[in-house]
Amino acid sequence: MRPFLKSLLHSYSQVFFSGNQRFGILLLFISFLDPISGLCGLISVILCNLLATFLGYDKSLITSGTFGVNPLLTCLGLGLSYHFNAPLLVIIFVASLLSFIATIWIMGRMSQFGLPMLSIPFLLVSWIMIFACRQYTGLQISDRGIYMANTIMSVSGETGYYWYEKFSAISLPAFWDVYLKSLGAVFFEYNLLAGILIALGLLMISRISFLLSLLGFASGWIFYSFIGADFSDLGYSFIGFNFILTAIALGGIFLIPSRSSFIMIILITPIVSVLVAASSAFLSYFYLPVLALPFNLAVISVLYCLRYRPVYRFLALTVTQYFSPEKNLYTYRNWLNRFGSVSPFRIYLPFFGEWTVSQGHNGEITHKEKWKHAWDFVISDEHGKTYKSDGRQLEDFYCFNIPVTAPADGWVTEVINTVDDNAIGEVNLPDNWGNTIILKHAEGLYSKLSHLKKGSIEIKPGTFIHKGEIVGYCGNSGRSPEPHLHFQLQTTPYIGSYTLDFPLAGYISQKEKNYNFHFFERPGKDQLVSNIIPSALLTKAFTFTLGKSLYWESENLKNRNKDTLEWEVKSTMLNQTYLYCKQSGSCAYFINDGILFYFTGFEGDRNSLLYHFYLSAQRILLGNYQGLTVKDDLALSDFNQTFLFFMDDFVAPFFRIKFSEYEINYTSADSGINPSEITLNSSATVRMGKMKLKQWKFEMMLGKEGILEFRSSEKGSVNRLARQKFVLK
16 A cells, blocks of 8 residues: 555655655645646546556555656646546546556656656647547537636535635735735646745755746846746646746756756847747647646757766766655765765775885885876885885895786786896886886776786786686886885786776775775875785675575663564666565665675665664675774765754755764774674764754674674663564575
């Protein structure tokens, strides 16, 4: 029953690009301000969602309201236009089926271009039905949308009529009167009450959508005043909703809300106005209403133009659609902060153990101009020396004859293996790069390892190499006065290719016995760096196998409620893995790449244990480094809304006043790379400036079996306690 109810309510809320079910309830109620129109719309939504379910369409599309929104609009309009009788019910049935077919066909066509279908099915089917219904004598045209008072009198009697007259007597400035009636016109309710309710609903579910609705309509109003257009276009037919819907769609739904998107709404107002005027003139020849044609043309045209940009400098397109401008914005910012520098191709340090960066990017010696993005690595002792004894022999240098490994999976494309190693202090300029191996990791991404020891490369071009496999040994060949390893990324497979500025996926740096974790960064000069060594205990604790379940004995210490919880490991059609709590219906999406475990999103009950676990394990480095602190960002949309959150939404597209942060510290019960027990202490904090608005603290105790115990604290006291039961299906 729950998915069916979701599909019903989302069919209504999707009219304003919202996924909020409470807003859907409000819009459902508003549609019944005209009972016949509301009933026709409801029948169409139920019919189309049932049909989509019966035919086996994607459940996520059904519950999102995709199949119900256009039939709803079509049948709301038909229900308002005719008196209720048997022929009208037949017409509603036919219009629903036509809208359903048009939805599938247009959605498929538009998806080929990465564009939304918007309300095109509603437009086409509405016009078809208008032409057809002119031929049917069994339908009786209604004047309910024109003479609202008569409708109120017939439905609710003198009492309803009295309050309607009182409400209608309210005098508003022309701008607000037309704005509110234009909002109501989206649901074919041409009255102030509908407009006020929709405006309040928009304000409650999305401050950004509300702002955009005002901006879009105000821009159209000002443009009409400036150009000398007829205000009756906005005031009589209430097609001003085209400006409103265009602003919401482009300003906060299909584009990330920002200064740029708000400015764009103002700039495209003349386009929408021209489309309104032109379509009104053209369609009047056929006695057809404009409806939402200008909105559809404007939004699709702009999105099509923006999608084909080679560089997304401004006006970022929404990649993951949450049908909430606030969540789109906060999630996008969180993604930029967490993964903005992340590449789908992961390159790691090409060696075992700890090495020192002797020369980094834009180096003082050789890393210049078009070859500036490269690293030189050496091994040094605790005194910073790179050699033992007097350093006159190659063998005196710590890095000489030390294995060099593949930084990622790839094909060997080039090998030079016959250049002699230099004596200390000498260089070989003719064979500048010395013994070198080049690996191809992807189209346009190659790595080059140079100055290797003569004869140490035993693999041939065309060989496939896995990350971490030994490809040769560090030497002193080429332009190398003392043994070191030269490492660079490049876009072409040649020995002398220009370098590519490309970050390393993950590594540890150490300074004065303090560890720092680096994620998609570039090692700097004199940094002591190493690859991450996964801990068996951490790896086991955070390896959640698809199809398995985790069982918890959970206690809420606030109310002393105890529960047995089951978290099942599932995967979406896009292979996104997530933990699903059967008791709360919550989902926490995660990624485990063997080095990092991190969550990417949460849906569901924010009082559930899974939500607390999601906050506590936002980013877990799977290597055990005592004293290490890992920091991360949290999306503001992951937190329950308060008044300050509510107010922040108004300014969020322009600047940030609130921040959410995550921090985790590693403490081992016993030392070593692979201890038998580890305690992880983490925190999630929301702050405004230096003022903490909210903070949670968490503690996880790990043992050989996995996560043994989990505690969640707020305001200094533990409020959630859970112990894992190690019984797997």
